[in-house]
Amino acid sequence: MTAGARFRDVLAKKGLVEAMAAHSPLSAMLVAEAGFDAIWASGFELSAMYGVPDVSVVSMTQHLDMTRAMVDRSGLPVVADIDTGFGNAINVLYVIEQYERAGVAAIVMEDKSFPKVTSLIAGGRQEMVRIEEFQGKIDAARAARRNKDLVLIARTEALIAGLGQDEALKRAHAYEAAGADMILVHSKQKTPDEIEAFVKAWDGKAPIALVPTAYPQMTVARVRELRKIGLLIWGNHAVRASVGAMRKTFAQIRKDGGIHGVEGSIASVEDVFDLQGMGKVKDDEKRFLR
């Protein structure tokens, strides 16, 4: 079964795919361990991991390499955040071929112009491409995928750009008409009102994907009540958890002048050995080293 088929299977059986962000194979493994359905190969997280802004500075190959490693190590369906598709429809042809070959289950492509600016930044410069142009990019993605199981998710940034519900709905309908399997609609409002209004007004067939980072009142239970949601993405909680944990640990070590105070609050070396599969290495040594 392809990763895309597995994603579609979870959606059919559970009615909702719950994805958690990751930025590395290790974080992707922890997403799997926690029991989420899928990995969100977040552009924001990877940019933050490289210490650079999420403004199309991280290259397609950097994101692709990390995504491939996350596919390999996590065993979960991976939803790849390909931003704007790294260019125009011609670039998208190549991008889809590469990501499908890397084994992703789904791709999310957004209707902003390249280079993009991260969505949740206050006062961000949010420039969109024309509807027809983005339809061409969806068309290119459809033409490039070898297997129809690969889930193509079109993301509209109309609400992020402040263009209003009508524009968001118009774009969502246009993207569904162009063949998107799912529509992601993003919002940076501090409450779910804007998104709930969109969802209530949505009369298309494609399920909706949400990234409720800015409006944390949106729980799994509330999403299920909305019914039309097929994918819920917890967008950046892996990198934010890491930043918080590292800051706390580093500060404590500086304060204590040693590492004795942090042992109880960080993962043990054995824990990390387990994640790395050192048990198997020992077994393999017995078996193969002669």
Ligand code: SPV
């Ligand atoms: C990401 O995680 O890279 C996203 C979600 O695209 S957001 O950063 O909220 O735009």
Ligand code: MG
């Ligand atoms: Mg992103």
